Amino acid sequence: MAAAPQSGTMFFRGVQTGRTYAVDVYVSDVVGGAVNFDSGAGASASSDSFYIAPENIILNDFSIVTGLTDTTKISINANGVQTGNRLRYANHLNTLNNRPLLGIPFRAGSKIACSQEA
Numbered sequence: 001m002a003a004a005p006q007s008g009t010m011f012f013r014g015v016q017t018g019r020t021y022a023v024d025v026y027v028s029d030v031v032g033g034a035v036n037f038d039s040g041a042g043a044s045a046s047s048d049s050f051y052i053a054p055e056n057i058i059l060n061d062f063s064i065v066t067g068l069t070d071t072t073k074i075s076i077n078a079n080g081v082q083t084g085n086r087l088r089y090a091n092h093l094n095t096l097n098n099r100p101l102l103g104i105p106f107r108a109g110s111k112i113a114c115s116q117e118a
Helices: none
Strands: 006-014 020-027 057-064 073-078 081-088 104-106 111-117
Touching: 020 057
Parallel strands: none
Antiparallel strands: 006 020, 006 057, 057 104, 073 081, 073 111
């Protein structure tokens, strides 16, 4: 099928401050492709493929727009190491009011990245 790029948002909560970090993401819908994170002007195909944790944070929610055709999930990495967490799009669509609450921790300064999987 033809790739159908979509946007989404990752919601992190600061452990020390309680601050919410809402980070836009761009998913190209290409197997093996990187997820792009907002690097200042919204997430797009040309934005950074990582997000640096500003403090100890916890990924609480991931929301994605429906319509991706070639990929079904993302794999989460921290500092180049797979965390063992895979988020299936069907469970995290922005139209769902009962998305599962996540609790994926990252240390301050961690380079968070995601790759797309079929």
